[in-house]
Amino acid sequence: MAEAFVLDRGSILERLGGDEEIYAMMVDMYLQDVENNCTAIAAAFTQGDAAALRREAHTIKGLLATFSDDGGAVDAAAVEHQARLGEIDGLGDAVGGLQQRLREVAAVLKAG
C-alpha cells in the first residue's frame, strides 16, 4: 500500500512547462472523472473481465502518474500486471485500494 499522497505541485508544473492553465484544466478533469474511473475499475473486477480490468488499471496508473503519485501508480501497475496474466481473483483488495487512492488524490487536489 502506497504512503499517503502528498501533492508535489512543483514537479507536476515543471513537467507541464510551468503552464498553470493546463495544470488547472487537468485538475478539473481529474475531479470530474474520478468517480467514473472508480466505477469502471470496480465493474471490470466484479464482471471478472481481465482485459477491461487491465485497461482500467492502466488508465489509473497514467492518471496518478500525471499528478506525480508514484506510489499509487506502482499499485495500479501491479493490478495491471496481474490482470494481464489473467490472475484477477485475488485482486479485490487491490482494486478497492486503487479506488481509495483515486479519491484521496482527488481530495488533495481539491484542497490544494
Place this chain on the structure above:
Amino acid sequence: MHTVLIVDDSDINLTLIKALVLKLGDCTPVLFDHPVAALEWCRSNVPDLVIVDYMMPDMDGLRFISAFRALHGRDEIPMLMITANDQKDVRYDALLGGANDFLTKPIDRVEFSARARNMLSLRTGQKFLADRAEHLSALVDARTEEIRQREKELIFRISRAAEFRDPETGAHIQRMAHYSQVIAVGLDLSPAQQQLVLEAAPMHDVGKIGIPDYILLKPGKLTPEEFEVMKGHARIGHELLKDSRSEIMKAGAEVAISHHEKYDGTGYPHGLKGNQIPLFGRIVAVADVFDALTSERPYKRAWSLEDACKFLEDGRGKHFDPLCIEAFLAGWDQVLEIRQRFRDEEAPQI
C-alpha cells in the same frame, strides 16, 4: 497549418495533449477517443502527425499504427506512440511496427514539444519534397508532351514531303493512318499500340524521297526495271528511320520496310509470309491499299466502296492478313467517318 490527430481513450490525456499541441502553434488538433473511429476519419483525411496511445479498447496503439500504415499514402506520416515508462517491449514493438518515435507517460511538455516539433519538421520536409517532385514531374510531363507533339509534327511534315513528290495527298496520309488505328482497335491492341500505329503509319512511303522523279511522277505504267527501282522506297524509308531512339520512328521504320509485303509471301522487299510480316506492316498494307483504291488519282478514278471492299475480301489470306481485314470491316462506321473527316480537297490538319 498542421493537422495533428490525437487518439486516446482517456479524456484527460486527450485534453492535455490537445492543449500541448495548441501550444506548439500553427497546429489544428483533431481528437478521437476511439481508435476505430479515428481510423475511419483517416480514410478520407491525411493528418500531418499522429499521436496515439498504446492501451485502448478494441484496438491497441500497435494495431492502430499498422492499420493506419496500411492505408494508401499513409506510410510516411509521422506517428508518435504514447506508452508508460515500464513498457519497453511495447516501445520496441511500436518502433518496429511503424511508429517514428514515442512519448512516455506522464507526459512532459518539454519532451512532448521537442518530439512533436521534430515530427512536424519531418512532415514539412516530406511535403516540400513531394510538392517539388510533383512540380518537377508536371514540368517533365509538359516538356515531354511538347517534344512529342513536335516529333509528331515533324513526322507528319517529313511524310508530307514524300507525298508532295507523289500524286497522293496529305489527306491520304491522315486517312490511312486513322484506318490503321481502326484495325488496331479491332485487333484489340493496347491503347498505346493503337496510338503508335496511328503515328507511325504516315511514314510508310517516306522512302519515296529517294526515288527519281522520272519514275515517281511517270504518268504511265512503269517498266519492270523502273518498278524495281520504285520498290526500293521500302528499303530507303527503313534506312531513313531505323536506329532511331524514338518509338514512333522505330515503328515507322518497321512500317516502311514491311507495308508492301503480302500475306502469301509474294510481296517485297523480303517476300515475308503470314506472321513473319510485322503486325504494323500487315495493318498498314490494308489501310494503304483501301485508301489508294477509293481515292481519285490523275491516272485513275476512285473505286466504289463496294469494289474496294471486294478487293480486300478477295485478297484475304493472299495479299492481306485475314484478321486485319476482319478488324477493318468491323470498324466500317469509323472508316466512313474518317473518309468524311479527311477529304482530299481539304487542307490537311497538322
